Amino acid sequence: xxxxxxxxxxxxxxxxxxxxxxxxxxxxxxxxxxxxxxxxxxxxxxxxxxxxxxxxxxxxxxxxxxxxxxxxxxxxxxxxxxxxxxxxxxxxxxxxxxxxxxxxxxxxxxxxxxxxxxxxxxxxxxxxxxxxxxxx
Numbered sequence: 355x356x357x358x359x360x361x362x363x364x365x366x367x368x369x370x371x372x373x374x375x376x377x378x379x380x381x382x383x384x385x386x387x388x389x390x391x392x393x394x395x396x397x398x399x400x401x402x403x404x405x406x407x408x409x410x411x412x413x414x415x416x417x418x419x420x421x422x423x424x425x426x427x428x429x430x431x432x433x434x435x436x437x438x439x440x441x442x443x444x445x446x447x448x449x450x451x452x453x454x455x456x457x458x459x460x461x462x463x464x465x466x467x468x469x470x471x472x473x474x475x476x477x478x479x480x481x482x483x484x485x486x487x488x489x490x
Contacts, residue, residue, distance in 0.1 A: 421453060423466035431470050449473065 361369075424440075427433045433440070443449035450473050452463035 416469075420467045422467050422470065423462075423464050427465060427470065431474065433470070 422430065424437060425441075435443075440449060444451050450465055452465050452471040455462045455464060
């Protein structure tokens with residue numbers, strides 16, 4: 355003879371329902387596990403090999419028409435000399451001419467950065483040629 359349960363009839367009814375639901379879940383799981391597994395899908399493209407090293411970082415291309423001011427000419431490009439001295443070099447054709455941005459007494463002049471870079475490269479080339487002549 356079963357012992358009397360200390361639980362109320364409502365709790366017992368809920369436990370029976372939970373037991374039934376758990377049985378349904380287990381039955382569904384077993385049915386899915388017995389189902390044949392899908393075949394693997396063939397790859398359309400060969401997999402990429404793992405990268406050996408990241409590609410080197412390329413510097414951003416300079417804007418060929420970037421203008422630089424006199425203070426930048428000194429600070430970034432290392433060009434020394436007063437404005438008057440640079441003006442004499444420009445007049446003699448030994449330094450790139452600036453672009454004048456305004457007219458009148460208060461004239462602002464900027465240089466095209468690519469022209470300044472080319473000037474610096476030409477100075478280095480002249481130096482290397484002089485050293486080659488003197489040592490050869």
